[in-house]
Amino acid sequence: MSEQVTALAEVTQQAAPEAPAVHRSRHLAEKARAIALGVGFPLLLVVLWDRAVAITGTRLVPSPHDVAVMMYDFSFGGVYDDAFSATILTHIWKSMTRVYGGFFLAALIGIPLGLMIGRIKLLRQLLDPTINLLRPIPVTAWLPLSMIFFGLGPNAAIFLVFLGAFYPILLNTIFGVRSVDPRLFEAAAMLGCQGSAMFREVVFPASLPAIFNGLRIAHGFAWILIVVGEMTGVPTGLGSVIMDGRTLSRTDLVVTGMIVIGMCGFITDRIIVMISNRVLSWSPQHHA
């Protein structure tokens, strides 16, 4: 028995180290091409934007150069030296506290609730209709009520981000639990796993791929909602910068704020993907 098992083992292990060496150069070329295309396309859009502004001669839309100057001033100051100069980090930080305040709150409530709704039929029958009734209501519709509940200030913004992030996390978690192979629960039960250990040891890890999907979608919504959230009358934050730019008719400031939100969302999304790939390393088909 053991001789044959060992023979099997050697076949697999010899094959493994050779494969990456052969594919490495092709893999690198493929990666370089992906980066060139991925970066090239937005650069092309910037050129088109620049030409369009120049040809139409509009003064309502800033040129890429105007925005670049504004971005420099927003980051380091020394050009306009007004209320927005060199304040970028403050605004990013303030927005992040709201984005992640709402996001983590949504995850903290959405994941356990989703695990229980997915696993416990009674809870599903009790809550499912309500959830599906509340879910289609746009977050913006909650704006007036949230200002009544939480007053003017960051808590209303956190609440709105929470609302937007909550449903994708909750629904993906429920879906994740529902699509776990029921044999895994049987296997765990026969090995003596029950009660809360079942949630911790089986339901939660088995649903992780779907949960990460939900987190990633929710994280995107959280950044989308920051502008709405910061309409609730907060003095700092990227959303409030855009609202200020609108009031002051400074479109270069508006576009600068848009770009910074885009960059923050992009970078933090990459971080989530990295964490997800690491946590889900056991499941290669879920690598994004």
Place this chain on the structure above:
Amino acid sequence: MRDGGKRALLAVRGVTKRFPVDDGEIEALARIDLAIDSGEFVCLIGASGCGKSTLLRIIAGFEEPTTGEVTTHGKTITGPGSDRGMVFQDYALFPWMTVHRNIGFGPRQRGLPRAEIAAIADEFVKLVGLERFADRYPNQLSGGMKQRVAIARVLANDANILLMDEPFGALDALTREQLQRELLQIWARTKVTVVFVTHSVEEAVLLSDRILVMSAGPGRIESDIAIDLPRPREVSSPEFNAVRRDVARRLTSHLAPRALELAGG
């Protein structure tokens, strides 16, 4: 354990099973009575739909019998328990755990000290010859290796009854033969009791002390055949073939009237 085991380790008494369907019920199992001694290797064989998997799932505690009861060590079972370990055809390994952690799952649930869990897992990783794969995840393993992990996982949990639901059905012929040999070695070494569901006559004759032939509509045990061939058994020997023909004949004799009935009706 095997010599002291004339008292039935596992007893099925008056078990029937009906499943509700849209318009009424399906009778999956007619009355089943069965006693299995400690250390016995028993195969349940029959065509698909004869209720052999249902019976195994009732013994495992995953399904409740409509009437009757199953006892182990004289105690009525009420659900899945670690004395009865199921090995599924599709493995049902925890894909987020390494081989080592999968095998240590049962001992971990019992709250044993960390060092002891690791020692038990090491021991059973070794039993199934997967030392070099201990840190791999299930999706990095072949089907045969996955099934070895599944067997080790229930044995590491001190299961003394191994329930196997067509465990080698999804494997290629060579791997299946090897796993059959390994299972017999493990059985001889651990004195575990095995209830093995298969639809292969050859597999049943190769492995078991006793073959229960089941037939469908509703599921029942038609014959209870003791296999006295000496071990290790040689598939190509005339004695083996004689027994195989006998079992196959009994299996088809239950199938034939039913097939005619269906054709006629």
